[in-house]
Amino acid sequence: MKYLIPSFLFIFFANQLLAQNSSIKGQVKSNNALAENITVKIIGQSKSARTNQTGNYQIENLPIGNYTLIFSGIGYQTKKATVVLTNEPAMLNVDLLDSESNLNDVVITGVNRATQLRKSPVPIAVLSKKSMDQNVNTNLIEAIVKGVPGVTAVTTGPNVSKPFIRGLGYNRVLTLYDGLRQEGQQWGDEHGIEVDEYSITRAEVVKGPASLTYGSDALAGVINMIPYSPNFEEGKLKGDFTTNYQTNNGMIGASIGLAYIKKNWKYVIRATAKTAHNYYNKIDGLVYGTAFREYNLSASARVDQKWGFSKTAITYYNNLMEIPDGSRDSLSRKFTKQVSDYADDIKNRPIVPDDDLKSYSINPLHQHIQHYRLYNTTQFKLGNSDLNVLIGGQQSVRREYNHPTAPQQAGLYVVLNTLNYDLKYNLPDFAGIESTFGINGMLQGNRSKDATDFPIPDYDLFDVGAFYFAKKSMGKVDVSGGLRIDRRNIQWNDFYVGTNPQTGFGKQVEANYPSANFQFPAFKKNYYGLSGSLGLTYNISEKLLIKANIARGYRAPNITEIGSNGLDPGAHIVYLGNRSFKPEFNLQEDLGIIAYLKDADLSFEWFNNEIQNYIYQSRLTAANGNPVVIVPGNLTYQYQQSKARLYGAEISVNLHPSKLKWLTVNNSLAYVVGLNKNGELLAKHGRDARYLPFIPTLQIRSEIKVTARKPIGILDKPYFKVDGVFYADQNRFYALDNTETFTTGYGLLNAGIGSTLKSKAGKTLCDVFVQVDNIFNKSYQSNLNRLKYFEYYNASPNGKSGIYNMGRNMSFKIIVPF
Template sequence: MHYLRVLILGVLSVMLMALPSAYAGVNPEDGVYSNALSGKVVDKSSHTALPGATIYLPDLRVGAAADAQGNYTIKNLPKGKYLVEVHYIGYSQHTEIITISGVTSKNFELSETLIEKNEVVITGANLATSVKKTPTPISIIRRDYLDDNISTNIIDAIAKVPGVSQLSTGPAVSKPFIRGLGYNRVVVVGDGIRQEGQQWGDEHGIEIDDYNVSKIEVLKGPGSLTYGSDALAGVINIVPPAPLPIGHIKGNVEANYQTNNGLMAYHADIAGNNNGFSWGAYVTQKQAHDYKNKYDDYVFNSRFNNTNYGANIGINKQWGNSRLSFTSFNQHLGLVEGERDSTGRFLKLINDNGTEGEATATGSDNKSYSIMVPKQQINHQKVVWDNNLYLNNGGRLGLTLGYQLNQRREYGDVLNPNEPELYLKLQTFNYGLKYYLPEMSGWQTTVGVNGMQQKNENKGEEYLVPAYDLFDFGAFAVTSKTFNKLTLSGGLRFDNRSLHSKALLLDEEGKPASTGDAKFAGFNRNFSNISGSVGLSYEASDRVVLKLNAARGFRAPNIAELSANGVHEGTIKYEYGNQDLKPEVSTQVDGGIDFNTEHISLSASLFYNHINNFIFSRKLFNAAGADSIPATDNDAGYAAFKYQQTDANLYGGEFTLDIHPHPIDWLHFENTVSYVKGTASHATDSTKYLPNIPANRWLSELKGRFKKVGGPLKNAYVGVQMDMNFAKNDVFSAYETETPTGSYTLFNAGFGSDFVNKKSKVLFSLHFAVNNFTDVAYQNNLSRLKYAPVNEVTGRAGVYNVGRNFSVKLAIPIDFK
C-alpha cells in the first residue's frame, strides 16, 4: 500500500505542476478572467421572448435565467469551448458548443415541442455532451417523470427504464440491476462521488433521498473507465439540483399520500444565489405502515419511515467554483420474515412476561406506523467538497473530496428491542482529481486519479462480515473528438485495490477474545487490472444515429463474497464467503441505432457481455441431499449459501418505439421491450442459467401531454400503461437456489397538471396516479420476499408484491422576490 500512496503523490505533483505555468504573469484585474456569455432567448417562430428560460453550462455548473425580455448574462467564465444547454418547458432543449473568449454574445431560438431530442449527459464522459455523441446507451430520467409516477424509493422510481430492474425486499428496499447485473457491479453516484453503504446486502437500498434530485442518468454498460472497480454493469448518476442563477431565491413544498400502505411523505427545500454565493437546504419525512395484496392481505412488518435532510453552500468567482454539501439519510424499516399460523395469518414476536413468544398479527398491528422487531436502522451521512479551478491556458482542474459514514443496525431480540445485534459501521473517504486539458486539434482529453479508503467495523454482538480496511486507487485518461458527423471516444484506466480483513476469535459466550473459535480468519488480498474502452457515434443524417462501443471492465470481489460467515437476516439465509475468489473481468460489445422523424422515434440497443470469474451465491446441500443448516449462531434454521465462480455470458438488448403523429404531437404511444439472458459456460442443465436475472419485459404506454389547456390548467397530462413481465423459467434451479416465476401484467394510469394564475405563473401542481389498478397478485422474479416460508393454508410460497395503490401528490413552488 505504501508504493501506491507514493504513486498517488507523484501523479498529483505532476498535475499540480501545471498551475504555476498556467498562471504565470496573470493578474485577475488585467481582464484575463473577464469572460462572460450573454444574449437573448426567444421563440423560433414568433421571436417573442421566453422569460425564465434557463441557460446552463454543465461542465462549469453555472447558469442563468432569462429576464422578462429574454435577456441573460453569465459572468466569471473561463476561456475555452463548453457545451451550453438551454431549456424552457414545452420547448425542445437546445444544446450547442460555444467558444468563450472575452465577452461573448449568443442568442438562442427554441422550437416549441413536447418531444425531447437534445438531452445532455455527464455520466461516463470526460465532458458534458449530447446523448447523440455518446457511444454507450444512456437513459435520462428528469424530475417531471419522478412526479408523474408512483414510487417509494429512488431505485423504484427508475425501475421502468429499459434495461433497468430492481431487486427488492418490500417497498422500502430496492437495489438497482442493469442488464441482469447488480449489487457491487453497479456504481451509484450521488453529489459527484460513488455511494458506499454495504452494497452487497439484499435488505437495504440506496441511501439517497428521492426528492433531492434534478435528474438521473443511467449508463448501461461497463463504466469502469472513469468510475473504477465495481462499475461492471453500469452507472446510475443521481444529479442533485444545480445552483440557482444569480439573484434568485426559490423553494418548493411537496406532499404525497399513497393508499396501499398509508404512505405519507413531506418535503421542503429552499435555495438562493447572491452574487455568486449559492446556498440550499432541504428536509424530507416519509412514513408507511404495512402494504397489502389480495393473497397475503397486509404483509406484517413491511412498514418503514425516513427522515432525510441536507444543506449546501457554494461560490462561483473568477478563479472557478467551489461547493460544499452535506446530506443525511435516516431510515427505519421492519424486516419481513413471513412466518404464519395455521390459519395463514402472519405471526409477530412478542415479549411474553420476559420470554420470547409469538402471536397473530391483527388489523391494528398492520395499520401501525411503529417499527416492530425484527427491524433495521440505516444512517448515512455524507460530506462532499467539489472544486473547479480555471487555468489561464484553457484547461481546468477539478478536485472532489468526500466522506461517508454508513451505520447499519439490525434488531432481532424482542426482549431488548433497542439493542442492536448486528451493527456495521462503514467509513469511506473518496478522492478524485481531474485535469481537463485545453482542446488540442479538436481532441478533448481528461486525465485523473480517483479512489477511496474504507474502514469497516463490527459494533454489535452478531457478525456477518469481518472488520476490514480497504484502499482503492485508479488512474485514467479519456479523450474524444468529433470528425464532422463521427464522434470517437475512449480511454484507459489502471486500478488497484488492497483489502486487509481482520481476524475475529470468539469465546464460549460468543464474545471477542484473544483465544477461541475463529469466526473470521485474517487475510490480505490485492487486486489490480487494466480497463479500457473505445466507441464511436455516427450521425448518418439528421434522423439516424449509429453507435458502437467495446469495453473491458473489472470488479474485485467484495467483503461478503470473500469472507461472510453468518445469518443474513433480511435475505433469510446463512452466508459463507470464499477467500479463493478471483476478480471478475468483463468484455462487452454494444451496438445501437436511434431513428427520429416527425411521427416516430425508434431506439434499439444490443449487447454481448462475457464475464470471466463471475461470482454468484448458491445453496448448499448436505450429504443426505437436504438443505445444509449451520448449527452455530443460526437459531432460525436458515439454509446455507456459499459464493462460487464460473465464466458467464450475458446478452440481450432494449427496443423503444415512440409514435407521436404530427401534427398531434401531444399524443405519445410508447413501447419498450427489455430482454436479457445470462448463462454459465460449461454448466449442467440445473446450473446453466445465472441467478438473479430479471424477467423479460414489455412496457406500453399511451399518454397525452398538453402544454396549453385553458383556464388555470397548463402542462397537463393523462396516460395509461401496460407493464407485462414474462415468465421466468430459465433459473439457477440447482440445490433449489432459485425458483421459477410466473408471468403477470400490471396496468397503471395517471393524470396531472400545473395550476397557473392569469400571468401563467405556476401556483401549484397536482398529480394523481394508480399502480396495478386491476389488483393483480404477483411476485417479481427479483423479489427477496418470494423466498419467505410457504403459506400452509394456500400452499403459496413466499410473500407477494404490492397490490392496487392510489397516489396523490401536491407540489407548490415558492419564488422569493
C-alpha cells in the same frame, strides 16, 4: 529618420493587427430564466466558454470574421447561431428550449466532460424529475426502473430496491450522488440506497462497463443521482413543498426545499420525512414487517468566480425499516411474530394482532440505517483547460435488531467510514481531441460495534486508479475511448467470536477468551485491474445514428464475497464467502441504432457480455438434499465463481405524431439472458445450473398519454395517461438447490392524471399528480422479489407459497412552489 520610419510602420501595423482581434459575448436564457453552465463552443476553434450564474458568457481574442457557435447544456436542446465579428465586440443573446427528446441532451456521467448524448457511443439514458413525479414510487430506484428500459431491481419489500442493469447488480452497479460514489454496506440483499428521492431532479444511467472513469464496481453500469441546483434571479428566496400519500401502505411523505442566490453564492436546503405501515395484497393481506419511517436533511452552498466554482454539501439519511421473515400460522396463513430468542419454535409463534398490522409504529425487529455525507467539488478554470477536484467523506451506520427478548440489543451493528477522492484534469483541446487524465479512489474502514452476529470481519480497504480518456469528432464520426489501471488492497486481522455469559448471545472477543471461535482468520490481498473502451458514433444524418462500443470492465470481489462467515439478521441468511476469489473481468460489445424522426423516436440497443470469474450466490444443501441450516430459521448461501455470459436487447418505439401534438405513445421492450458457463456444474446438474440467478424476465411497457396543448381554466397542460407492463414467465432460472423457482408471468395496468395549476395572472400555484398502479389489484410475484422465497412450509392450504407483491396502490402528490 532611418530608424524612425520603420519603427512607426511597425507600431502602425502592430496596432492594425491587434485591432483585428475582437470578442463575442452575450446572455443565455430559457423560459425567461437565466441559463447557467451552458457550454458555448465555436465550430472549428479550440476556444469555448461557459455561462456564469447570470447566464453571461464571453470569448475573447478572436480574429474578425464569420463564426458559428454551438450552445449546449444539460436539459436543453442544443442550438447553433452565427455571428459576424468586426472590430467591435459582438453581442449574441440566445434563448434555449427545454430538451423534449434527449438526442441532443448533455450528460456528465461516464464521460470525461459534459457531452452531447448523441456523441457518446456508450448507452446512456436520462430520467427527468418530471418523469419521476408522474409515477408511483416508494423509493428513487423504483422510479428509475419505471423510466429506463434495461434497469430492474431486486426488492425486499417496498423500501428496499437494489438496482440491476441488464441482469447485473449488487456491487456491479455503481450509484453516485452528485458524482460522489455511494458507500453504505451495499453488499447485502436488504440494503437499499440512502438517498432522499425528493431531492433528486435528474438521473443519468450508463448501461455497460463504466470502470474507465470510476474504477471497480461499475462493471454493469452507473446510476448518477443529481440533486437540485437553483437557477433564478439574484436576491430571491424560492422553494417548494411536496406532499405525497399512497393508499396501499398508507405512505405519507412531506418535503420542503429552500433555495437562495446572493451575489456569487447559491444556497439550498431540504428536509424530508416519510412513513408507511405494512403493505397489502389479496393473497397475504397486510404483510407483517414491511413498515418503514425515513428522514432526510441536506444542504449545500456554491460560489462561482472567474477562476471556477466550489460547492460544499452535506446530507443526512435516517431510516427505520422493519425486517420481514414470512413466518405464518400453518392453517390460517396469518403472519406470526417471533417472541423468543431461545427455543424459538417457528411453527408455533403467536399470530400478529390486526392492530399491529395497521400500525405506523416500527416493531422491535427492524433495521436502523443512518448515513452521513460531506463533500466538496471544485473546478478551477485554467485557460482552455480545467481541473476538477472532488473530496468526500461518508459514514454509514447500520443496526439490525433481531432479539425480541432484548429489543435494544442489535444483532448486527456495523459502522463504515469512507473517504473518496477524485481528481480530473480536462486538457486543452489538441487537433480537435478532447482528453482527460484522472486519478480517483477511496480509503475505507468497517468496524463492528456492540453486536451479537458478525457476517463480515472488520476490514480496511484502499483503492486507487488512474485513467486517460479522449474523444474526437471527425465529420460525421465521433470516436471516444481510453485506458485505466486499478489497484485495490483489502485486509483484516484475526477476528474471534464468543458467547456473552450474561445474555447467551454472541460477542466479539479476544483470542484468549474461553471457547473463543476463530471466525475470520487474518487476510491481506491486492487486486489489480486493467480496463479500457473504444467506441464510435456514426451520424448518418442529424436524426439517424449508429453507435458501437467495446469495453473491458473490472470489479474486485466485495467484502461479503471473500470474507463473509455468519448470519446477516436482516436478510435471514447465513453467508459463506471464499477467500480465493479472483476479480471479475468482462468484455462487452454494444451496438445501437437510434432514429429521431418527425413522428417517432426509435432505438435498438443490443449487447453481449462475457464475464470471467463471475461471483453469485447459491443455496447450500447437504448430501441428503436438505438445506444446510447453521442458524435455525435462516437459510445458508455460499458464493460461487465461474464464467458467465449475458446478452440481450432493448427496443424503444416512441410515437409523437406531428399532426396530433397532444398524443404520445411510448413503448419499450427489454430482454436479457444470463448463462452460467461453469462446465463442471453443467455436466453434473444440467439445466438446473444453466442460468444465472436473479435475471429479469422479458419486459414490455406501453404508455398512451394525452396532453392538452392549451390551458383549460386554471389547468396548464393537463394530461391523462394509461400504461401497461407485461412480464413474461421466468423459466430460465438458477434452479440448483432450489435457489430459485419458476415464476409465472403477469401484466399490470396503471393510469394517471396531472396538471400544473396557474392563476389568472399566470403564476404557478402547484403541480398535482394522481396515479393508480395495478388498477385491477392483481396478485403476482416478481422473480426479483426476495420475499417470494420467505416460506417455511412445503405446502399451504391455499396453494400459495412465499409473499406476494403489493396490490392496488393509488398515489396523490402535490408540489407547491413559493
